[in-house]
Amino acid sequence: MLQDILVTGLVSGSTYALLAIGFSLIFGVARIVNVAHTAFYMLAAYGLYALLVQGGLGVLLSGALAVVSVTLLSVICYRLVIEPVRQHEAAVLIATIALALIFQETVLRIFGGSYLGVPSAIDGVAHLFGVAIPKQRLLILIVAGAMLAGTWVLLYRTRFGLAVRATANDLEVANLMGMNVNRVAMATVGISVALAAVAGVSVAPVFVVDPFMWLAPLVTVLATVVLGGLGSIQGSVIGAMVIGYVEAVTVFALPQGAFLKGAVALSMMVIVLLVRPEGLFGVAFEEER
């Protein structure tokens, strides 16, 4: 049981980390609460299903195509729907909710509401320190680790990353320093949706794929982001790991655990917020007046 908890917690934690970092990035840079974030993750999983199972393309090719097309779609949606109403915070919020509903319904029309399975990219079980891990889950870990490292390099070791961090820190000053804030925001949307799409593609073989698969991770991502602190990358990763392990412990150790897993993880978030309202690693944002 301990092994199950260790592996499940690590795998779901790293998936949540991929999703949460993207969400946190969009929020930090563009102040967009992107409710559709996990809907893109759902779309990527369906893209993989369509290309791999229905289209018969190879695993790598269909995965890459799914990620690229979902990323392009997100940038198009941003230009067409979000940018015209950027000034109105509430309108942006429900625009993203409406986008998520549109994706959900479109997928429901095309693929139907039944649960779909995607075959694993690699079969078999690996043994690591005496713990048996299915290779697909190991692959998720590797992909997530690589993406997280890549994001860190991009944000902290490139000029573009500097621009992103500067915009997140102070939009107006970044604009005055000659950064094209709108383009930075658009690129951030693309990057964060790409992270979500990678998460969707890599977990699709482990979970089942259905049109409502975006709701549960959305709630977890919000909890993660709040737990770790909005706008903090390492906070998001640690928050995701905490939530992943709390869920794993609940499922394996408590009776009726599968029903309570969300409730326990969310209660945990509420408790953290009561003790530290700005999250574990959050920067207490100066009140915007």
Added chain:
Amino acid sequence: MSPAFLARRAWAQFRGEVLVLPSRTLAAAWVAAVLLLPLVLPDPYVLRVAAMTCIFAAFAASWDLLAGYTGQVNFGHALFFGTGAYSSALLSLRLGFSSWIAVSVGGLISTAVGLGVGYLCLRLRGSYLSFATLAFPLILIGILFAFPDFSGGELGLSGLQPLAASRIGNYYVAAGAMLILVFGLWAFADSRFGLILHAIRDDELAARASGIDTARYKMAVFGISAAVAGVAGALYAHFMRGAGPSTLETALSFQAVIWGVFGGLATIYGPVTAVFMLYPLTEWLGSFSTFGELRLLIFAIVVLLVLLFMPRGLTPWVRDRMETRCPRCKQQNPAWRKACRLCAAPLRLSGAAVT
């Protein structure tokens, strides 16, 4: 005073206060339509949709008081709706309370829950508050599912008595409760209390500096908003003769957000208008066999398109087209008037007057 005199005076009041402004005339026409609907169209399907519309209108208006006026953007408003629905259903089924008492106690329990959530949320602001509130109804769903013998599990509770014997009676219960709640909220939001809520939303620090105990006001608003949503939930449970987990779902919380923003924030009448347009629209689309399955898609596209053209919401946009504000006394005037109806100041500057 003779009845004829009283009637004449009432008519004069009505003409002077209500018919002078297009928005008020529309509101009066809407009240008349809500009250007369069963006499004109006693069709059971129409009455059922209309009653649900009324219940959700009260729910959406209560979200607006919290999110629009006070700025506490609640992503988990379904918590209060579901608490009202489940507690009144449990009280009637398990403890044998009569329907009306169950609805009232359901509202009270929901108020208590609202005060609790409000207390927890005092420390949070902005997006943190939204994300944290999203969690509360899901925590409750998890607890309900873990005790299926008590709560009915995923199927929910059923077998409740309706509040009135006849179909038309049931409609009038929903419509009457909605009118009382909505106009109550409207009057409340227009009072001094509502002004303080605006102040808290715009600048909480400044409000505190002006001697307003913002914590107490925020708690009170959570309580009031939860009470209205809870009563709406309890009415829903008795109207549907049962309460299920759908009353707590994230989808319902997001519906409240969509109705509120689509109609126009901080207006009370905005969300009500949105519900009265969008809910019957989706139900009507659902009645077609070909579109039926597309109704949520069409709903989302309509919301998106309307927002692209009216980002502040539907009712503020319409209101700006129908009415202008007097620059001197700040009173609303019909858009076609040239001078203010109260202080006679010119509403539009003609070319010659500007020197």
